[in-house]
Amino acid sequence: DKDTAIAVEHIVLAAAAKGLGTCWIGSFNEQKVRELVGAPEHLQVVALLALGYPAEEPPPRPRKPLTEIAFIEKYGQPFAPPADPRKDRCKS
Amino acid sequence: DKDTAIAVEHIVLAAAAKGLGTCWIGSFNEQKVRELVGAPEHLQVVALLALGYPAEEPPPRPRKPLTEIAFIEKYGQPFAPPADPRKDRCKS
Ligand SMILES: Cc1cc2nc3c(=O)[nH]c(=O)nc-3n(C[C@H](O)[C@H](O)[C@H](O)COP(=O)(O)O)c2cc1C
Ligand SMILES: Cc1cc2nc3c(=O)[nH]c(=O)nc-3n(C[C@H](O)[C@H](O)[C@H](O)COP(=O)(O)O)c2cc1C
Known part of the structure; x- marks a missing residue:
């Protein structure tokens, strides 16, 4: 799952770099997808990825502050990045 | 797992963009890591990521040809990208 997620996310970012939008799809009927593409039973379908030219450019969605999700x-x-990184490096 | 893998891979790529090297670590003693960082029991440790300035710049490792891993x-x-994409688009 992790290996595949990494590969798919590289496709997402490569697509974005070309102006294409994508949508990760993790919820689907695996058996139906397998039949549709003729994939053998021993393979697990990890994700689908919708791909297309975006009709809109929604603004970025709100993100949690770094101090809430990163710990040190x-x-x-809470991890708080130093206000001035150069200052931090010259403690000696 | 997939959500976390996506987030971690974005860290990998952001690090690479700054000249930093990383190594995904998926094989570790989860209980020991949890103790080390003081993470509560209800959280799953999905991955560790080693981060540092690379001592070497190994050449890219061999990759399978696209026709072997991409199907249409x-x-x-086998998916073979059209030799000249413009030709392909002007079939009408
Ligand atoms: C692993 C994964 C699985 C997803 N599965 C679905 C899905 O089944 N159907 C869907 O409409 N969107 C799916 N999404 C898309 C999310 O709902 C969401 O639109 C996307 O992550 C962008 O949101 P963000 O801007 O907050 O990151 C999935 C996203 C991820 C990362
Ligand atoms: C999900 C995942 C887990 C990994 N776990 C480990 C690990 O536990 N120990 C390790 O030394 N390398 C680990 N690696 C690193 C790989 O062994 C490999 O060095 C890395 O993916 C780069 O190889 P590549 O150039 O062929 O992509 C992991 C990589 C991935 C993607």
């Missing part, structure tokens, strides 16, 4: 040293200890 | 319409029918 210990789980729960 | 049906599983097993």
